[in-house]
Structures are given as C-alpha cells and as structure tokens.
Amino acid sequence: MTALHRKLFRDLWAMKGQALAIAMVIASGAATFVMSLSTRDSLRLTQAVYYGDYHFAEVFASLKRAPESLRARLQAIPGVQQVQTRVVAPAKVEVEDYPDPVTGLLVSVPDFGPPLLNGLYLMRGRLVDSRRDDEVVVHDSFAKAHGFQPGGRIAVVINGRRKRLRIVGVALSPEHIFPIRAGDFIPDFESFGVLWMARTPLEAAYDMEGAFNDVALTLTADGRLEEVIERTDGLLRRYGGIGAYGRKDQVSHRYLSEEFRQLEQMATIYPVIFLSVAAFLLNVVVGRLIRTEREQVATLKAFGYSNFDVAFHYVKLVLLIVAVGVLVGIVGGERFGRGLSAMYMDFYRFPFLLYVLQPHVAVIAGLVSAGAALAGTLYSVRAAARQPPAEAMRPEPPARYRETVIERLGLKRWLSQPTRMIARNIERQPLKSLFTAIGIALAYAILMVGFFFGDIVEHMIYVQFGLSQRDDMTVTFVEPTSGRVLNELHSLPGVEYGEPFRTVAVRLRSGHRTYRTAIQGVRPGGDLHRLLDVDLNPIDIPGNGLVLTDFLGGILNVGPGDPVTVEVLEGGRPVRQVRVAGFGNQYVGLSAYMHIDALNRMMREGHAVSGAFLSADSRYANEIYASLKEMPRVAGVTVRKKAVKNLEETMAEQLLTFAFFITLLAGTIAFGVVYNSARISLSERSRELASLRVLGMTRGEISYILLGELAVLTLAAVPLGFLIGRLLCGYIVTSLETDLFRLPFVVEASTYSFAATVVLASACISALVVRRKLDHLDLVAVLKTKE
Amino acid sequence: MPDAATTPGAQIKETVFEARSLTKTYGMGEVRVQALRGVDLDFYAGELVVLLGPSGSGKSTLLNILGGLDTATSGRVSYHGKELTAATDRELTEYRRSHVGFVFQFYNLIPSLTALENVAVVTEIAEHPMEPADALRVVNLGDRRHHFPSQLSGGEQQRVAIARAIAKNPAVLLCDEPTGTLDSATGIVVLEALERVNHELGTTTVLITHNADIAGMADRVIHLHDGRIGEIRRNVAKKPVRELHW
Numbered sequence A: 001m002t003a004l005h006r007k008l009f010r011d012l013w014a015m016k017g018q019a020l021a022i023a024m025v026i027a028s029g030a031a032t033f034v035m036s037l038s039t040r041d042s043l044r045l046t047q048a049v050y051y052g053d054y055h056f057a058e059v060f061a062s063l064k065r066a067p068e069s070l071r072a073r074l075q076a077i078p079g080v081q082q083v084q085t086r087v088v089a090p091a092k093v094e095v096e097d098y099p100d101p102v103t104g105l106l107v108s109v110p111d112f113g114p115p116l117l118n119g120l121y122l123m124r125g126r127l128v129d130s131r132r133d134d135e136v137v138v139h140d141s142f143a144k145a146h147g148f149q150p151g152g153r154i155a156v157v158i159n160g161r162r163k164r165l166r167i168v169g170v171a172l173s174p175e176h177i178f179p180i181r182a183g184d185f186i187p188d189f190e191s192f193g194v195l196w197m198a199r200t201p202l203e204a205a206y207d208m209e210g211a212f213n214d215v216a217l218t219l220t221a222d223g224r225l226e227e228v229i230e231r232t233d234g235l236l237r238r239y240g241g242i243g244a245y246g247r248k249d250q251v252s253h254r255y256l257s258e259e260f261r262q263l264e265q266m267a268t269i270y271p272v273i274f275l276s277v278a279a280f281l282l283n284v285v286v287g288r289l290i291r292t293e294r295e296q297v298a299t300l301k302a303f304g305y306s307n308f309d310v311a312f313h314y315v316k317l318v319l320l321i322v323a324v325g326v327l328v329g330i331v332g333g334e335r336f337g338r339g340l341s342a343m344y345m346d347f348y349r350f351p352f353l354l355y356v357l358q359p360h361v362a363v364i365a366g367l368v369s370a371g372a373a374l375a376g377t378l379y380s381v382r383a384a385a386r387q388p389p390a391e392a393m394r395p396e397p398p399a400r401y402r403e404t405v406i407e408r409l410g411l412k413r414w415l416s417q418p419t420r421m422i423a424r425n426i427e428r429q430p431l432k433s434l435f436t437a438i439g440i441a442l443a444y445a446i447l448m449v450g451f452f453f454g455d456i457v458e459h460m461i462y463v464q465f466g467l468s469q470r471d472d473m474t475v476t477f478v479e480p481t482s483g484r485v486l487n488e489l490h491s492l493p494g495v496e497y498g499e500p501f502r503t504v505a506v507r508l509r510s511g512h513r514t515y516r517t518a519i520q521g522v523r524p525g526g527d528l529h530r531l532l533d534v535d536l537n538p539i540d541i542p543g544n545g546l547v548l549t550d551f552l553g554g555i556l557n558v559g560p561g562d563p564v565t566v567e568v569l570e571g572g573r574p575v576r577q578v579r580v581a582g583f584g585n586q587y588v589g590l591s592a593y594m595h596i597d598a599l600n601r602m603m604r605e606g607h608a609v610s611g612a613f614l615s616a617d618s619r620y621a622n623e624i625y626a627s628l629k630e631m632p633r634v635a636g637v638t639v640r641k642k643a644v645k646n647l648e649e650t651m652a653e654q655l656l657t658f659a660f661f662i663t664l665l666a667g668t669i670a671f672g673v674v675y676n677s678a679r680i681s682l683s684e685r686s687r688e689l690a691s692l693r694v695l696g697m698t699r700g701e702i703s704y705i706l707l708g709e710l711a712v713l714t715l716a717a718v719p720l721g722f723l724i725g726r727l728l729c730g731y732i733v734t735s736l737e738t739d740l741f742r743l744p745f746v747v748e749a750s751t752y753s754f755a756a757t758v759v760l761a762s763a764c765i766s767a768l769v770v771r772r773k774l775d776h777l778d779l780v781a782v783l784k785t786k787e
Numbered sequence B: 001m002p003d004a005a006t007t008p009g010a011q012i013k014e015t016v017f018e019a020r021s022l023t024k025t026y027g028m029g030e031v032r033v034q035a036l037r038g039v040d041l042d043f044y045a046g047e048l049v050v051l052l053g054p055s056g057s058g059k060s061t062l063l064n065i066l067g068g069l070d071t072a073t074s075g076r077v078s079y080h081g082k083e084l085t086a087a088t089d090r091e092l093t094e095y096r097r098s099h100v101g102f103v104f105q106f107y108n109l110i111p112s113l114t115a116l117e118n119v120a121v122v123t124e125i126a127e128h129p130m131e132p133a134d135a136l137r138v139v140n141l142g143d144r145r146h147h148f149p150s151q152l153s154g155g156e157q158q159r160v161a162i163a164r165a166i167a168k169n170p171a172v173l174l175c176d177e178p179t180g181t182l183d184s185a186t187g188i189v190v191l192e193a194l195e196r197v198n199h200e201l202g203t204t205t206v207l208i209t210h211n212a213d214i215a216g217m218a219d220r221v222i223h224l225h226d227g228r229i230g231e232i233r234r235n236v237a238k239k240p241v242r243e244l245h246w
Helices: A003-014 A016-053 A070-075 A140-146 A199-205 A225-239 A251-292 A294-302 A307-347 A359-386 A389-393 A405-414 A417-428 A430-468 A485-490 A550-556 A596-603 A618-630 A640-694 A699-735 A749-775 A779-784 B059-066 B089-099 B115-123 B132-138 B154-166 B184-201 B212-217
Strands: A059-067 A080-086 A088-095 A098-109 A121-125 A135-139 A153-158 A161-172 A192-198 A211-219 A473-482 A495-510 A513-522 A546-549 A563-568 A575-584 A592-595 A608-616 A634-639 B015-028 B031-044 B048-052 B074-079 B100-103 B172-176 B204-209 B220-225 B228-234
Touching (some): A016 A307, A070 A211, A088 A192, A088 A618, A088 A634, A098 A153, A098 A618, A135 A153, A140 A192, A211 A225, A251 A307, A251 A359, A294 B100, A417 A430, A430 A749, A473 A485, A495 A596, A546 A550, A546 A563, A640 A699, B015 B059, B031 B228, B048 B184, B115 B132, B154 B172, B204 B212
Parallel strands (some): A135 A161, A513 A592, B172 B204
Antiparallel strands (some): A088 A098, A153 A161, A473 A608
C-alpha cells in the first residue's frame, strides 16, 4: 500500500462518524433500489414460471350460454392453440358462525384430468371427483381466512338453490393470484372466495347442461391477439358474449402489472431523494476536509504530485464511502427484498417464490450512487486539484465581511454584537448557507413524503365512504331485474331506504382511443351513492349524456359536449353515440355514469336494475343478510362497514409499514444533515470562538453565536422544505396514478407539523451535542494551532 | 555586478537558475501586493545560498517561483536553460517531481502519516530515490521513523521534512525559513542536516532566513529589500554550522 493510500484510510478513520452517516444514507438509497427492483424481478420471474407451468390462458371471454359444440369452432380460429370451456357461476356462500354476506365464484374443472388452462396448484387434499356432486376445492386465501381444511363443509346458494358442499382440497390458480371480487379494489379474503367444482355437477346446479358460459384460450406462437379477440367476439356474439379480452385486462394480471410499475416508481423516487441528500452531505464534508487539508495538498503538489493525482486521491476517498454504503445497501436491499417479496406473497397468492437479485441491479445501484456522490463532490475536488500550490501555502486571507442588509436597513442598533456576527456570517457565505438550508429542507421534505400516505388513506376513506358511497350495503342481482324488486327489498325489516342502479359492460370509443369499463346508471338526487366533482361537491346526474371520471376523459381525450361511441358488450349489444355531459372525481376505477332511465332507454330494456344501494338499521343487519341469502335473485351483498375496515387494514399494512420505514430513515437523515452542519461550523470556527472565550465571553454567548446561525438556517429551511415536500408528494401521487386507482393529493397540517417537529427535535439534539463540545473547547490548544 | 562566475580566479560553475527582470504581484484579500519588482539573479550548481531579508521582502515569492510553485507576473526564469516561466502546469509538476526538494517553515508534514511514510509519499513517485529509512538516517532520525508528526518535536518534524526533501535526490533544495519556529539549539541540528546534504550530496541549496547569523554557513548571501536585490556577498570563509549561534 502506498503512503498516500495510508493517508486515505487514516483520513477516513478520523472522520468515521460523518463518513458512516453518509454511507448509511447512500445505503438507504441503494437498499430501496435493490429491494424494489429485486422484488419486481422476483415476482416477475415467479409469475412467468407459474404462468408457464400452470398454463395461464391468454384470452378470456364470458358469455351467457353457448352449446359445448361451439368449442370446435373456437378451436378452429386461426392462431388459437388451446380452448378451455368452463361454467362459471356466482354464488352466495354460507359459512358456519360467520353471519356477514359471503360471495363465491364457482368455476368448473374438467370431469377428468386437470384443467387444460389455468391449472390448479393443489396445496392440501385432492382434486374433485366428478362422480360425486358435492365436492369442492377452495382457494387458499379463502380457506385461510375462515380456517377451512379438507373435510370441512360449506353451503352455497346457486341460482336460488341451496347446496351443501364438502371441501376436498385447497388450491391456488394463476388466474386468481390476486383474488378480488369484480367491482372491489381491495381484496377481501373473508367475504369473497373462488371455489372449483367438477364440470358435470356444476352444470347441473347452474342449469348449464351441455353448455358453457366462460372460455379461456391460448395462442399459437404466431397467433395475433387482436385478431383472435375479434373472431372470438364474432362467434360468441349470438350467445351473449360480453367481449373477449387479453391478459392485460384480466383483473389479477392487471393488479400484478400495476404492482410492478409501482415498484419501479419506488426504485426511482426514493433512491433519487436519498442519493441527493448523500451528494449534498458529501459536498459539505469533503469540501470541509479539502479546505483543512489545503496545505497538505500544496505540499503534495510541491513534491510533484499532479492535479490528477490530488483529485484522484479525494475521488478515492469518496468512492470508499460510496463502496461501504453500496455494499451495505445491496446486502440490506437483498434482505429487505426477500422480506418485501414474502409480504407480497400474502397479497398475491403464488404457490412459490423464486427470489432473484439480478447482478445488473446491484451494478446499477453502485454506479448511480458513485455518480451521485462524485457529482456532489466534483466542485470541491476540482478546487483542490486546481489550487496553485504557492497560494495554498500562504495563510488564507481574512474572510471578507461586510455589513448585512438588515444592518444597512438601520436595524443595527437593535442587534447585539453576537447577533451581528450571526447575520454577517450567513450573508458572507450565501451559497454555503443556502446549501445547508437546502439540506435541512430535504429532511423536512422526506419526512413529508413518508408521512403523507396516511393523509391519503384517510382522505380516500372519507371521500369514498363518507361523501360518495354512503350506503350500508350494496346488493347485486344475478341478472338485470325489474325495478319492482326494490319494493321487495324495502319491505325487509330494518331496511330504511334503497336506490337502484343498473350496470352495463361497455367499450367506450373516441377516435382510435378505447376503454373497457361499465356504465353505472343511477337515479338523480340519490343520497346513498353520489357522484362528486373535482371539488368533492355532489353532482346531480343529468337526464341525458355521460358523466365520465376525469381520468377517463383524459384517456379518451374528450371534453364536455364531445360525442363518445358506446359499444355495449351485453344484451342486444347496441352501439350508440352519447355526448359527454360532464366529469366527476373518482379515486378507484374508471366508471362512466348515466341517468338510469337514459341507460335503460339506450338498452331498450324498460325499467331494469342490476342491484341496489341500501341504508339499513345496523341492529337488523344479520336478519337482513339472512333474508338476502334466501332471495334467489340476489347474487351477492357487499357491506360498507367491512369494506372500510378492509381498506383501512390493507392500506395500513401496505402503505403505513412502508411509511414508517421511510420516516425512520428520514429522521436519521434530518439528524445527519443538521449534525454535520453543526460539527463543520464548529471545527471551522473553533479558533474564533475560543478567542472570544479568552476575551471573556461566556459559554452561553459563544454557543449562541454558533448555534444561533444554525437555528436561523433550520427555521429558514421550513418553508423551503414544505415547498420541496409538497412538490415531491405531488410527483409521487401523479406517478402512481393508474386507471385502477388515483391517489388524491392531500397533505394535512398534521404532516407538516410532524415533519417540522422531527427536524427541529433532531436539530435540538445536534445542538446539544455540539454545545457539549463547545463546553470542552480547549482554549490554549485551539489558539496555538496554526490557521 | 560582481559574481562568482565572473570573479577572476573563481571556478567556472554550471548555472542552475537564471532569473531576469522578475516581477510578481498578487492579491491578498482586498489588497494588492507587489512582492518582486525586477530581480536579476543566477544560482550555480552545488552552492549553498542564503536569501536574507525582512518579512515581506519577497524571499518566499522568489523561492516559490524558482521551485515552480508559483508563476511570475513578468520576466523569466530558466532552470538549466529550460524556461520555467513558459512551462505548462503539467511541465511544472514534472519539474517539481524530478528536480526540486522543498523544506517549509511549518514543516508541512502530513499528520496522518508516520515519519517514514511522509518520506515514502515522495520516494514513491520519484525516479531514483533513496530508501526512506536511509533519508531519515541522514538527518539522524532512523530510530524515530514510526512516529507520527504529533509525536515528534518541532526540530524532529523539520528534520523529517528535510529527509523528505532530499530522499528523491533532488538537484536543488529550497528551504523557506527552516528554522523559523525553532529554538537555536534545535535550529543548529536542522541546519547541520542541511549542511551535510549540501556537502555530501552536492545538492544546490537555497535557504531563506531573516536571521543574519545563519548567513555564515552560506557560499553566497543575497539580501532582498522590498522586492529588489540589495546586496550579494560571497563568504570567503564559510563557517561550519556548529560554530553559529544566535
């Protein structure tokens, strides 16, 4: 090892505290990056292997009913490789000792042999025996939520007929990695479950003998998705097909794709913040180091070290810090990645997890961290390299001070001498003061970013369930039913009020832009389910025209008054031109709304309803649920109270755990920035402060001079921090925006005050530490040292 | 101007440095300082020259320009016929690396390196260096080589600095007030080390001081005043360092 390398390691050791703090910030950035991307890659790999091994279909279609003979014609579509026809039946499920409504989706599996497509991964028990008509395999998440085991019993109500079933197995399916009920946006494992029955008994129970109402396809290597979808639609049209779709519109697949996108966002946003802070800290610390080593640099140059040698020496120092940070980050990121992947396994039901950390992810983490660190220190290192050696040998000229603006404004006589020193010092080095303030501001900002997710969840719950969906329960019918059914619901004891709705699956088209969604027909003046405008005021549904979610308006690129082509995907499949009447605000999903009568007119269906929103006396809840179970037309019931609880729990687990993690890191950063600034001011000014002590100033007075400056900067950073924080929060909200859900941009006062409290507390702790050092200032030794 | 090279009877010596009409102005804070106001001077191989003058007379500036640490505002300096004033930064670095050894008033040792390592910092980049331990033995510090600067006295630190300066076998040794912060007994030990290097290795040595008593050890004594050369005196009888006192 050369002598210069020894110097490097000893310099580093001498500043180990600061170096370690910076390395940890870099480690946080690298860890978030590695964690997010390795989790994404692992889930992707797991997904790909699972899809491949269990033959996940590529095209899906539901229909009303078609004879099994249609299967051959589907198979004959060019580009189709395999066809799996199925019977899929919605059912109400009765679980012993669980009074709340539970809905199930019964899916048929072939009588003999495993399913061709969307295979089952059997976790316990066995597959169903088609010779027995009461056997069922349940999805693992549903089984876990209720503690089902093979041998257990449940009852289902299919088409109004109650049927007792015996659980023989517990399984997973690539089709239901994210088992969610249509229309929900957070899975509820207790009140929704996927169940598999053998084809023959399910056909019998659902009046589908010799027929199917659902089909899954795979494509040949040269099969074209669009073409197959089009031809499938053509074949199924007569049989009540509601439009075939590819994997990208398959619910479970879509949620997974969204998750991947969010992980990528996380892999960008947070490392960028952490690495900027690290770059800033390195700039401060290395700048300071180089200034103190001014004469050493000059000596090295006097003996023939070149500018490059000197620059490279400090670059190596920076890279060593980066190396420690990146190494810790990669190791930590790998561990967090395993943990996060495992947490996702609770949410996304894969049978296995293949964790991978791709080497290029680690390499990029290293390169980006090193790049950020070098960018942060470039200026200081260049200055060191370019310093003319003779000039560096001479003592630095006394710093240029002048009277500050405040003093020139005539406030001088109200400022004490120490206060003037504070003001002049800040004004003398405006850039340095600004950078310190920006560093502290970043700490405020990161804390806000970590904490504002809580505000979002609260706000979403308030808007979704306080302002918009105010019903106690939502009842959906098996198929569109006469509006008279509402009277039947009203007559149930405990039901106070009901509003009908009609849901129609459609494809909206404007020019070449299309979007598959549902039009909700609602009654004007509704109180249980209200449309909100962007300012969250209820809007009344107009007699004619479509009200679109504003994000959907953006996707279709339409404004109020523009025509939109509505291609209905069910019933007589009419195609109509409808004008956009206005826009509404909705955080989850992208629905379109119409007056229920206008929608029924468009469908030419008279007064039909798909379901109803009910408000009910909670004391009667269990009786109402029991009555609804008995009504054959009722397909399912969603309870609002449960939806809120479920949303809170899920969000709490996902977002708030993450927010807590970020908050912890942010607190450390806040402390690091403030502490570093204080330490550096102390070492730069210890001589000056010691002189003042010798001249008779008290410890309190010199502490005021040093810490007063820091206090001013910490407070000045508040508005700047809030501004940066708001911008970052806004950026995160926008970047997480998808058609599945949008996050509202809300930052509550509590988040601002939380951020301020944490930073100010860190600042106070740093101040106390520095104050202790000031108390131990060795006056004689300090004055002896050569400047 | 009488000079060694032209003085009848003097041995013809090779010219190491040749300075002509040298001036230097620099800014110090908000003040402009004219450090050199036209200096013409030659230095010869193997001689020991003492530059004498009060502080602010331009001694250090002259030394820094000779050593390639600083550049002149006008005029020119050449080293063995090669013009330093026209050299690029890269060439000056190469010049310092291969030909010049420096000793500074404040030693300028690297505090995080031991005595031996401080010497090694230089020998590692030199072409035909001494062993660092040998260089330390020349200044009688062989047994202190594993001490850090903070564990050494001022005189010892300065001797480490001298060892560091001579370890690369430089052609010239430039010393800026090497005894400025030392008491006289310690100063004499340091000067003895310099004398030995000049005598045994034949290194051309330029030594700055404001202490006239030290001038006795020189071959030539050059007085500087206010950025100009005042007087150049040749010591007919050079005094050994141990006979000096102040």
